Amino acid sequence: MRLLAPTNWDEGLIAPLSKMGPDIQIYGVLPETMVGSGGSGSYVPGMTKDRAQDYIKLAHSAGLTFDYLLNAPSMSNMEWDDNTHRGLLEHLEWLSNVGVDNITVAIPYLIELIKKQFPHINVRASTISKVNSVARAQLFESLGVDSITVDAHINRDFKVLEAIRKAVKCELSVLTNNLCLYQCPYEYYHYSSLGHSSQNYNVLNGFPMDYCVLRCTIDRLTDTSQIIKARWIRPEDLHVYEEIGIDIFKISSRSMPTESILRAAGAYLSRKYQGNLYDILHALNPTVKRTSPDSSGIQTTLIGSPPKVYIDNQALDGFIEFFKKQDCLSGCAHCDYCRKIADKAIKLDRREVDEYVAELKDFLNNLTSSRIFQPAPA
Numbered sequence: 416m417r418l419l420a421p422t423n424w425d426e427g428l429i430a431p432l433s434k435m436g437p438d439i440q441i442y443g444v445l446p447e448t449m450v451g452s453g454g455s456g457s458y459v460p461g462m463t464k465d466r467a468q469d470y471i472k473l474a475h476s477a478g479l480t481f482d483y484l485l486n487a488p489s490m491s492n493m494e495w496d497d498n499t500h501r502g503l504l505e506h507l508e509w510l511s512n513v514g515v516d517n518i519t520v521a522i523p524y525l526i527e528l529i530k531k532q533f534p535h536i537n538v539r540a541s542t543i544s545k546v547n548s549v550a551r552a553q554l555f556e557s558l559g560v561d562s563i564t565v566d567a568h569i570n571r572d573f574k575v576l577e578a579i580r581k582a583v584k585c586e587l588s589v590l591t592n593n594l595c596l597y598q599c600p601y602e603y604y605h606y607s608s609l610g611h612s613s614q615n616y617n618v619l620n621g622f623p624m625d626y627c628v629l630r631c632t633i634d635r636l637t638d639t640s641q642i643i644k645a646r647w648i649r650p651e652d653l654h655v656y657e658e659i660g661i662d663i664f665k666i667s668s669r670s671m672p673t674e675s676i677l678r679a680a681g682a683y684l685s686r687k688y689q690g691n692l693y694d695i696l697h698a699l700n701p702t703v704k705r706t707s708p709d710s711s712g713i714q715t716t717l718i719g720s721p722p723k724v725y726i727d728n729q730a731l732d733g734f735i736e737f738f739k740k741q742d743c744l745s746g747c748a749h750c751d752y753c754r755k756i757a758d759k760a761i762k763l764d765r766r767e768v769d770e771y772v773a774e775l776k777d778f779l780n781n782l783t784s785s786r787i788f789q790p791a792p793a
């Protein structure tokens with residue numbers, strides 16, 4: 416099995432990961448670049464190019480390959496600015512010299528640029544490219560990608576996955592452990608917001624407001640069937656994807672602590688996990704409040720710790736079979752499968768959850784009423 420595991424740039428990840436299997440690639444990115452990525456860089460504030468270069472060398476010497484993320488969905492048109500474009504070429508030159516094996520991108524223009532000017536580097540279409548159909552997979556392949564991480568929303572749409580597998584020759588990977596809402600309505604906005612916040616010309620110096628995460632967390636905890644609808648894959652069900660011909664299994668997320676990354680990698684490589692599946696899944700949690708966006712800088716305060724959620728993984732044996740026949744895109748209004756599974760497998764302290772959700776709603780109210788913004792000067 417080929418695994419794509421995130422790095423939080425902790426050197427302590429490298430040795431244990433390299434011992435887990437022969438074909439493991441890690442992926443990561445500097446906190447800020449001219450392209451940006453699909454995540455905020457705030458969890459590795461001190462990361463520099465020099466440290467990244469040493470880290471990638473260390474990974475290579477341990478037998479791991481490296482995938483560098485340049486996968487923001489938009490560069491605010493700055494790819495057409497002379498200086499930014501030059502910076503982009505210099506960054507790609509640096510990545511080439513450092514010896515990264517892969518670059519993951521979402522902007523089609525970047526696929527063509529990298530394949531023309533740095534043809535020795537493999538290019539992977541990001542899940543942010545939303546490859547969710549045969550037509551889109553074929554068009555991305557015709558741009559030159561070597562690999563595609565498909566849109567996670569089709570993870571349980573086996574008819575489409577099979578058809579994409581038959582239609583393209585490039586590698587295909589799936590995200591394994593993402594708790595994002597199925598058909599998340601905030602997703603486009605969220606990826607745009609994260610992409611812009613990780614660009615080194617961002618006017619707010621990289622501050623991402625947590626509106627989207629606030630919203631999806633409220634949705635997920637208020638209706639626990641959303642936890643089951645999310646398109647994660649159990650380690651025990653990986654064989655279903657291998658039988659289709661999926662090449663690579665990608666673990667989210669690079670903001671996870673080292674221990675969680677290793678736990679998830681171990682579970683997927685051993686194809687089993689005993690106990691709480693939630694331990695190896697990943698959801699972003701709302702972490703900051705913007706209280707004073709004035710010229711003195713952005714002030715933040717922590718939102719309380721998220722409540723504990725328990726998903727009995729053994730209660731999910733065979734649960735994937737239903738999706739082989741179900742059309743989820745049109746089915747949710749008349750289907751209670753995920754509700755029933757949630758009632759059977761999920762345990763949480765409803766009072767603790769309600770208190771947490773009330774705090775989130777309180778902050779959401781501050782955003783939607785514009786109370787967090789300073790009034791115009793009189």
Ligand code: SF4
Nearest residue numbers: 595596599605627631
């Ligand atoms: S983190 Fe939340 S808002 Fe963002 S894409 Fe995932 S589910 Fe949607």
Ligand code: SF4
Nearest residue numbers: 743746747750752753
């Ligand atoms: S259609 Fe049924 S199985 Fe599919 S996501 Fe909706 S509730 Fe779940």
